[in-house]
Amino acid sequence: MKLAMPVWEKDISTVLDFSEYLLIVEIEGREVKGRSCVNWSLYNDSMKLSLMKEGEVSILLCGAVSRAMQIMIENSGIDLIPCLRGRTEVILKAYLEGNLHDERFRLPGASMMGLRRKNRKCRKQPGSFV
Numbered sequence: 001m002k003l004a005m006p007v008w009e010k011d012i013s014t015v016l017d018f019s020e021y022l023l024i025v026e027i028e029g030r031e032v033k034g035r036s037c038v039n040w041s042l043y044n045d046s047m048k049l050s051l052m053k054e055g056e057v058s059i060l061l062c063g064a065v066s067r068a069m070q071i072m073i074e075n076s077g078i079d080l081i082p083c084l085r086g087r088t089e090v091i092l093k094a095y096l097e098g099n100l101h102d103e104r105f106r107l108p109g110a111s112m113m114g115l116r117r118k119n120r121k122c123r124k125q126p127g128s129f130v
Helices: 045-054 067-076 088-097
Strands: 002-008 021-028 031-039 057-061 079-081
Touching: 002 088, 021 045, 021 088, 031 088, 045 057, 045 067, 057 088, 067 079
Parallel strands: 002 057, 057 079
Antiparallel strands: 002 021, 021 031
């Protein structure tokens, strides 16, 4: 299985659509078997989606994502898990251990409560600006 994360320096990128790099991690069981990083800063949304599909990415962990890109990703069959923040290695470890929905990985002001497989958009918390 391959998992991808948009990256900025050592963190998961706050916004998928404007990320510079995509980290692709190959996982077997709960073990990392390989990784690669692609500069996709000049790619449009369709090119980004093609890159993920050609790279056989099945799960995308990210921060915020535009509605248009969210729809494209979900329609492609890639499992989208948005609203995340933190160091890429910490996020990856949390995913492998099944602890990804811990509140410390949530973007400020975004609620991950009630996310469904086909409705995975960040929800605003009352009184937030996100």
